[in-house]
Amino acid sequence: MSMLIFEQSQQDRCAAAQQPRDVNVTLDIPAHLLRDDQPFLPQVSELQAVRHYTRLSRRNFSIDTQFYPLGSCTMKYNPRGVHRLAFLDGFLQHHPLSLDVHSQGFMSCAYELQEILKTVTGMKGVSLTPMAGAQGEFAGVAMIRAYHQARGDVARTEILVPDAAHGTNPASAVQCGYKVREIPTDADGNVDIDALRAALGPQTAGIMLTNPSTLGVFEEKIQDIAKMVHQAGGLLYYDGANLNAILGKVRPGDMGFDVMHINLHKTFATPHGGGGPGGGPVAVSERLVPFLPTPMVAKVGDAYRWLTEKDCPQTIGRLSTFMGNAGIVLRAYMYARLLGKDGMHRVAEFATLNANYLLARLKAAGFTPAYPKRRASHEFIITLKQEAKELHISALDVAKRLLDYDFHAPTMYFPLLVPECLLIEPTETESKEAVDAFADALIQVLQEAKTDPAILKNAPHNLPVRRLDEVKAARELDLVYKPVVE
């Protein structure tokens, strides 16, 4: 049963305990500004609403119920304690425009997170306000732009982006008014250094990279790249989506990056929430500090205060109504405190251990790694190019069939340059048994592909719905429910 909530609605029904009392008031608002129809919201009882949304939830996969080897997404355990503590009254009922004197509790957490992020990134300044990775990218590139402009260096119109980059990178660069130039990848998954050299020039504002890259391998020549880009007058942006691979082991600041974001919902384990909210704090080297987005938290003596546009005249400005996803900042802070200094580097170590172990098992079973000579970072790529050719199955089919085995599918078809790819990231919080069970399932699916490919083609079979028609969805747009008039 997946009846829509509207189909359970009846005129004049309501969740009565939730309705404010009827007030008898004469409005001094002109009648023509008042609404005279009733918005089409459900009219259901409290039990109906609770039951409907409880039941709907059970039609989802989630970390709390399934293994989620989703490359680039770092789907790891989201500590329940952290979620609960963020619901403490003092945090939850705290108005964002409270005076500083009424905000010291929250500000102390934000301030300390700023400091922790500086340490783990090797950077000099941090602003927590960006509300997701993509907004962090926007902020970062905007700072690159502000930096060049502040120096009168106005001819830099291009941002370089490897072809393996996540879609947000070019999109963010464009949103900052830049042109995007793609740099190819070499056979071992590294940036093609010659192509990079050729692309660099006085028009280069900077380059956006993640390291390890979205190909699951560490960019070995990163220091050379940094030197080349800097010599050309450009700056280096680090896409922090893969920070989990190196947390506490290697620091982007030490690699030569000037600016980066951190996906709190990945490395710092704040829950993904079915697509958000996340957090995308930015960290910068010395020279970009003046441009950080506001507000930030400063500590003066024992007290904390907000830094605003007034304190930071060169800031790229404000990116959110208040200070970004404050509750996510709080959760990331708590997670950092739970890990502590020892816990940080274990994240990268065990994420890498799990990935390399899973890779070893899959290799042994006959799967083809995209970069067979390379170590896996915290993730790695399997290409099903050959299986696709021989067995006429696709990465999509394998992914859908995995769902039947009660495993979330890996990331498919990203990065775009690897054909029929699965990007697999087990994360450090999954046990060896879980990783083994996933490997067994994938091996089993490969076996099925050989003996009974139809079972893949028609997968999933065990889920609330069979394979969905996305083409129909896009062609015959049905984006809002319209009641059938009787």
Added chain:
Amino acid sequence: MSMLIFEQSQQDRCAAAQQPRDVNVTLDIPAHLLRDDQPFLPQVSELQAVRHYTRLSRRNFSIDTQFYPLGSCTMKYNPRGVHRLAFLDGFLQHHPLSLDVHSQGFMSCAYELQEILKTVTGMKGVSLTPMAGAQGEFAGVAMIRAYHQARGDVARTEILVPDAAHGTNPASAVQCGYKVREIPTDADGNVDIDALRAALGPQTAGIMLTNPSTLGVFEEKIQDIAKMVHQAGGLLYYDGANLNAILGKVRPGDMGFDVMHINLHKTFATPHGGGGPGGGPVAVSERLVPFLPTPMVAKVGDAYRWLTEKDCPQTIGRLSTFMGNAGIVLRAYMYARLLGKDGMHRVAEFATLNANYLLARLKAAGFTPAYPKRRASHEFIITLKQEAKELHISALDVAKRLLDYDFHAPTMYFPLLVPECLLIEPTETESKEAVDAFADALIQVLQEAKTDPAILKNAPHNLPVRRLDEVKAARELDLVYKPVVE
């Protein structure tokens, strides 16, 4: 997957954030009193535990996910707000032995609930401590005994119980040292008055009744019965399990009852929790007030204080370590406040409306009510005696098949006197649509019984397990997991 938690356990694994720090302490406890083996508890990560118990939960039916027409159990909506508010720090972290000055918040709620229960029952005194209906029955019968003893009336050794009574009634009477004598039911579901008259005598301590009875009909001669029992020197106990049928409409005190319990987890909508906790406050008429179990809450001026054995020298004593299921008392109080005076009688009205409507629909579809001449109260009985004979299916088969339709089964085989019975109670919180859908399903199952009885016999088909072997469970007792030694 329903792997046991122990099967996911590994020596030396743990949920590290939950472990207290290792303390280095020399114990001055004699070595022979220390444990030298490790208890067999799971050794799992936090994610493993959360995932395991989250997944397990999904193998349950519940009010939040299904309609539950479970007669005698009053499975209605348990307001989420009430549950959440009971988790406020001031309630949750409050020690039961706190001084009165630190307990005024809780005590004010308990006191007001006592008053509300007096009003809705028409009784003179209330004690909240019994922890479920059965303990309330125990307390009630113990008070009857104490009453007779206090009057030197020591020859009363028998408690009368109708044959339709719930099993707790005779069991509680026995636990109070009484002999139980059963009274038969007449053809219309009433107590057989002649049999009752014959059974009454100087040995009669009292009678336990519920009204409406567990047969789903109102005992029409209740006033006569009260008079007869009282004349014989006995007292009347009201089993409050069916209070939902008359809440705010009729009061047990007015019917002539001397003592009763109230199942807070039924009428007052505290969640059943997969089998508890509940609450079974007792309410009594004037003459039993001195015997109420302690502690109770008294109000002195603006302050609240505990009444203990010292204040109540004739009390039957203490039934729980502290004051019973305090958190359930709190929830029931909140529910009562949400309903308020207007909400109370609507409970009975709409519970009765739903039951009679469902009965009407089922009658029209050819089902046989156990008492066709009677109105349903908040519940009613269907007997499948005829279907059993003709189609060779049982009430059990119908119940199991209903599970396939995503409805919890009604209560089966209770009361014992009606063959192949289903005791059906929709409650007031279910919508007409839900009641209709259930009726449709039951009608459909009856149809299946005619066309394809095997589908019933082998039901359920759509649940995590097929029909379970209870005989094997009782014969080859497997009550604790023993690891397979490799």
Added chain:
Amino acid sequence: MPFIPHTKHDVQTMLATIGVDKIDDLFDEIPASLRGASLASIPDGLTEMELTRLMRERAKQDSDLLCFIGAGAYEHHIPAAVWDVTSRGEYLTAYTPYQAEASQGTLQLLYEYQTMMSSLMALDVSNASLYDGASALAEAVLMAARSNKNSKNYRILMPRTVHPHYRDVVRAIVGQQGIEIIEVPFDPRTGTTAVASLQKYANDITALVIPQPNFFGVIEDVDALTNWAHEQKAIAIAVVNPMAMALLKAPGQWGKNGADIACGEGQPLGVPLASGGPYYGFLCCKKEFVRQLPGRIVGRTVDADGKQGFVLTLQAREQHIRRAKATSNICTNQGLLVTASTIYMSLMGPQGLRRTALACYQNAHALRDVLTAIPGVEVVFASPMLHEIVLRLPQSVDTVLSELAKFNIQGGYALNHVYPELGNCVLVCATETKTSADFAKYAEKLQQVLSKSKGVHAAFEKKTLVDCEKGV
């Protein structure tokens, strides 16, 4: 209409189907004279928003206390995951798992619980919960009385070191069935039950109750007591703090043959203080007693396809089948608390539970040290203890506790009311949740309270020991 979904139109349709005009007609079998209860004194209904405001005020009245009371209910760290998962609708709003196929979640969990609890007690089997610790002890006593065919007279030896409320409850419950409870005094120096002191009752004893740690926080010589009981052909009933059993020898390991029955309060395992409940009672026993065990029991079995599954079993012991002949009248139990405890034990594991007990031990000793550094504050019993200790104060314990209350410190449980012989004594507890800052705060305020009222209370004598030896 809170929680009632019926629209006017629904009501009309439904009444028409039934064939009556109005809802009140459905009550027409009820004598008119009985109808129309007056609810005038009940307040008007509140919205959830209004209720929230009210309850926040109420809760606040009892908030922000620094608690050193134990005495049967203990403040422990509870991982957030415990109640987050326990509060899922599927656990919270499910009924008793009579329909096994639709209740595999709860049933498997209970089977896991039984396994954990049996192992913690080192006994063969466990039931799926009773109401609370005190009523579990009452049930254990009844169980012993039913089981012990050697004893004719239903005589139960009950040390005074057992929680006084437990003793009250046992009296209230088993007293109705002609069982005699004989209270055994404690050794005033050690605060324990000496085997020697039992000897005079050594005649037709049905059962001996053995607490560990006992109400005073003191560790009893459970081996000797268990052996003594068995020598008398009495049943040995352990009543223990389950948390402590990760560190102390468990009932099944006591003496030569182990205690026969173990029971107690499950609250320390993941259940919040919550004004005293809901908690749950646990009850374990050797397998030969299983058919006398009251309460629900889950067994593992198979389904029609041979797949593993779980059901309630041995139901023939229970009231809904056996009625007047049932082992107990219990029906609704404390399932949800067991759910929480099972998740709690899974998160703590054997190491976490043991470390918790050790942290309690360490903190209780640290608290003892800082409090007894105050002149006039003394340790009463010279015995090993776990997380609670009896201290004698130089002034009226009730007054001191009231004064401490003004600083929002809950200084402990005054013993004078139930143990008159322990006049100025207080039972003080420190669990793993407390810090040295907390101890310092307590000590500071206690010192302040004591010095303030020194003059007033100089008249008080230390007559405790004398009373105690009289065995009041």
Added chain:
Amino acid sequence: MPFIPHTKHDVQTMLATIGVDKIDDLFDEIPASLRGASLASIPDGLTEMELTRLMRERAKQDSDLLCFIGAGAYEHHIPAAVWDVTSRGEYLTAYTPYQAEASQGTLQLLYEYQTMMSSLMALDVSNASLYDGASALAEAVLMAARSNKNSKNYRILMPRTVHPHYRDVVRAIVGQQGIEIIEVPFDPRTGTTAVASLQKYANDITALVIPQPNFFGVIEDVDALTNWAHEQKAIAIAVVNPMAMALLKAPGQWGKNGADIACGEGQPLGVPLASGGPYYGFLCCKKEFVRQLPGRIVGRTVDADGKQGFVLTLQAREQHIRRAKATSNICTNQGLLVTASTIYMSLMGPQGLRRTALACYQNAHALRDVLTAIPGVEVVFASPMLHEIVLRLPQSVDTVLSELAKFNIQGGYALNHVYPELGNCVLVCATETKTSADFAKYAEKLQQVLSKSKGVHAAFEKKTLVDCEKGV
């Protein structure tokens, strides 16, 4: 090792399978000079118990405040069921629903959300969320710039009655793409944007932003503004409080043809204040703009058996497909908040939402009455309002708010910093959560504060109106 389940034995087996000796070998492709980040300044890890203690202290510092601040974030009653259900692991810990078959819960919910939000705005379609209200307005502006083929110069008219932070954010975001934001002053008597005042900008306007209610809590004449925009062939962008749309005319109903795009802050619909986030931005539009709509969109379709199901659709607008040519760079959005809002709207229904708006109206007026009864406290704008109002104080607003803070009263938002022309003015809010007792308390303390410091502040003049007319 918090959250890492590996036993020593696991690690050994895994390393052996990989064929290396130790974990560090797995990092051997990383230049040695880069390895070994110093984490010395990060504190040691905490257990959850220790963290709980710490965070309770922190939270307490910001607790127990009586809040009359609105200014873009509103304290409303949120039914407990909203976050109880939203916090279920299946919503909380799910990823973006790219694998549609494994995400039908979230997808159906989003489809329901789109339906509710479109209807609340009286527009055809809604996306599935943006970051927050301010960034949603920035996206709306970008959308208008992409869509309006009549306008060449990307000129956006932005009334100063729009939330100042929204204006800052729009500048920071769209400023990078050469879009000009022209700020329009407000009428100092009414606090609204007069159509007449727009006329001077009437040349190649891309879009006009129309707030309702505006930042001052005042109700704008949205019909006139919308019609004016359409006369200029400009796109009308509504930025509204969604709660208010249950009472006030909705964007799609404004003027002759309705606003084209509506956006705003979703927080009032079931999202707690929480220091400013996470909230979510909503964005709705007429259907002709749907391919310019940024963010995720869910569509209804069928599965291989023809059964109804839901998928993300029109993904070709998004960065993961269209990359540099995407409608926006947004990827992770604010899904969980939409989950909460959808449940909230289901529980409130049209009546609950409308009554909430009415209760706000009533309370704000009651607060106005009690505060303006204090000598020197005056209403600034003579206009209808909803739940917020600008009041002029007889003394320095910063000082007064600081003094009120000492009584744990949050008296409102000081306007002098962003509107220097509104010198001593404060923006005060009262939602349905406040009671007359709250208003009385505020009034009492305000009176007390004002009379205490009267002497000191006598020198202040009322120069507000003058400044304001200068249009600072």
